[in-house]
Amino acid sequence: MNGLRALSLWVLCVATAHATDDVLFTDFNGQPQTIESHIADGQWLLVMFWAHNCHICNQEATSYARFHTAHADRDARVLGVSIDGPEHQAEAADFIDRHRLPFPNLIAEPAVAMLYFMSLTGEPFRGTPTFLLYAPDGTLTAVQAGAVPVDSIEAFIAKHATGAAARR
Numbered sequence: 001m002n003g004l005r006a007l008s009l010w011v012l013c014v015a016t017a018h019a020t021d022d023v024l025f026t027d028f029n030g031q032p033q034t035i036e037s038h039i040a041d042g043q044w045l046l047v048m049f050w051a052h053n054c055h056i057c058n059q060e061a062t063s064y065a066r067f068h069t070a071h072a073d074r075d076a077r078v079l080g081v082s083i084d085g086p087e088h089q090a091e092a093a094d095f096i097d098r099h100r101l102p103f104p105n106l107i108a109e110p111a112v113a114m115l116y117f118m119s120l121t122g123e124p125f126r127g128t129p130t131f132l133l134y135a136p137d138g139t140l141t142a143v144q145a146g147a148v149p150v151d152s153i154e155a156f157i158a159k160h161a162t163g164a165a166a167r168r
Helices: 003-018 055-071 086-098 110-121 150-167
Strands: 025-027 044-050 076-082 105-107 130-134 140-145
Touching: 044 055, 044 150, 055 076, 055 086, 055 150, 076 086, 086 105, 110 130, 110 140, 130 150
Parallel strands: 044 076, 076 105
Antiparallel strands: 025 105, 044 130, 130 140
């Protein structure tokens, strides 16, 4: 069995063991949440998968906070998803406080988040940060692992928003 298939099988087994009652994500108060429930308001949604000990996440968090603040009342929002799991929820909460993240954040077991990502995209989860970008109609439009400059996100949104308006 090749490494990717073995990893996928491991993720599936661990995720199945941790995902009870179909609750994949919770907020930091333990309330069940879905990413999909944050999509339906006619704005772009940038979903950032992060971990408290991810060097790039720590470097880039403030720029995504500024992006959210600049766009939330207009055209786009950010939703954070910590893959730290309940075991490291205190460290994840500290990450949110330290970076003064103004956007909502969910938390999940790492294996559950990875399985969700793979089932959604058909791609293996490569690490944090990883981004999903949903168009205002709820369509998953872009997937990217690694740091993504905010100006690239803004340019992508502007290009696709203009294209969608032109097609109407």
